[in-house]
Amino acid sequence: MIGAPVVEVRDLVKVYGGHRGRPAVRAVDGITFAVAGGEFFGFLGPNGAGKTTTIRILATLTRPTSGQARVVGLDVAAAPAQVRARIGLAMQSPAIEGLLTGRENLELIGRLRCVPEPELRRRVAELIELMNLGAAADRYAGTYSGGMKRRLDLASALIHRPEVLFLDEPTEGLDPQSRAALWEELLRINAEGTTMFLTTHYMEEADRLCGRLAIVDEGRIVVDGTPSRLKRDVGEDRVEVALQVVSDALADALVDGGPQDFGVEGVTGLERSPRGLSIAVADARGALPAIVRRLDAAGVVVSGITMREPTLDDVFLRHCGRHIRAEEADRPIELGWM
Ligand SMILES: Nc1ncnc2c1ncn2[C@@H]1O[C@H](COP(=O)(O)OP(=O)(O)OP(=O)(O)O)[C@@H](O)[C@H]1O
Ligand SMILES: [Mg+2]
Incomplete structure (x- = not known):
């Protein structure tokens, strides 16, 4: 399943501000990593770590200050349009049209993406099935629950069969049940062959979904590996x-x-x-x-x-000297009892 690199990042830097007296922020401070085809790769880090900035660079929404990023073999700065045609992107807040039905939303995005009509009808039906939206497909999307809106947004990001899907905090703000349901959909998308690049600050999410992850803090990759390996190394x-x-x-x-x-x-x-x-x-x-x-x-x-x-928070604690989320400090994670 795992193939040639789909995302390759080398010495990537993004500095915001730093002119007209404003202090410069090194949001991304020299990161290097690669994601192979078929992987479910995670970027786990606290608020302000540089996760969204990295995704925005990879999705060609922001230009890097220096360094290189290649997606599906193309340089994001040199060939942004070609990159955009071959990736899917779901940002922190879902972008859907409430006065169209779920099905119409998908058809609209499909036409914007120039998916040919007969193929589009097939694809829409497939995605409605994959995202478990069958019962709601012909209702106005404005009436959907938070979880359903997310699933519809994901379906739109997949309409043109992207090779890689970028997800920025896909379950932010969802209740635990919708979150668990969405995890299943994400794993199913990955199982169908789409390479996944996900950012999150939820440790359980990274642990559950990612075959491999990088922990980021203050614009740098602190450590990377498979979740089980990282936890095992802690003790x-x-x-x-x-x-x-x-x-x-x-x-x-x-x-x-x-x-x-x-x-x-x-x-x-x-x-x-x-x-x-x-x-x-x-x-x-x-x-x-x-x-x-x-x-x-x-x-x-x-x-x-x-x-x-050991949890991924213990991994973060070991490498960064503090908890990934302040509230983790007083919550023991109990996995079972008798
Ligand atoms: N457009 C901008 N102008 C100036 N600074 C910015 C801009 N966007 C982000 N930053 C700063 O860059 C740093 C990284 O931000 P980024 O949004 O990439 O973090 P993040 O890891 O996605 O955080 P969160 O978990 O809160 O979404 C932060 O210090 C942020 O304030
Ligand atoms: Mg963010």
Whole structure:
């Protein structure tokens, strides 16, 4: 599925302002990366990181200050019209016409994109199906919910079968249910062969969708890789064990014995925690049954267990020294409990 590069960026810089006394902002500060055909690539970063600026350059809406960007093999500064004909773009707020039906919106965009009529009718029907808009296709788009408007906007971006789809924060402002539904549509579009370039500041979104991602901060790429690799590099999972009796002497004995005596494969650390025990382990999901059996055999009475895997926020924290979103700082991410 993964093919030749569809997006190639080298030493890209974008400086805003800096003339008539206004301070210069280096929105993009020398980034280099490539996206291969068929990939689902993500640009994850906090507010002001330079995500929208990068997408605007790649979609030929803004010229770079310096550096090079090629999309579908063409230089964006030298051949903007050719690039535009072969890409799809969905920006932060959906661009749809409320006084036309969903179907009419797609037909209009298709005609603007010069899709031939018989092909256009087929394509519109296909996209209505793909985006799950069948029941609403002949209603005014102005009556659509936020999630439906997004899906219609995405369908319009796909009408001319672009080779690559640029998505700037596609689920911003959606409720969790619509967001999850949209994720499914995005994965389906990618599965049909479209290369995806997505920006987001939602870590779960990047984690769920992207086969590979770059974390950006202050105009620079801080680190890149597959989500699982990035998280794995941060460190182990944790299993947090709540004890019926927090001051359990049997639990103290386990901690004193250390991981060696504990004897469960993958466990690298045992500590007391306010609620009981905190166990560092390479693969929490895999080791959980053995950990429970071991605690049981030691006579330790457990009242609850949570697992915590490193998140992309932990990756960001490791590389940038702060959380990607201020509110993440006080929210533990719990993946399961018993
Ligand atoms: N037209 C502009 N003129 C001046 N500065 C700008 C302009 N557009 C963006 N900037 C600045 O460039 C930096 C990067 O902005 P950009 O919109 O690319 O960030 P972003 O990562 O998309 O952020 P967000 O998550 O908030 O959408 C910010 O400091 C922003 O204020
Ligand atoms: Mg933005």
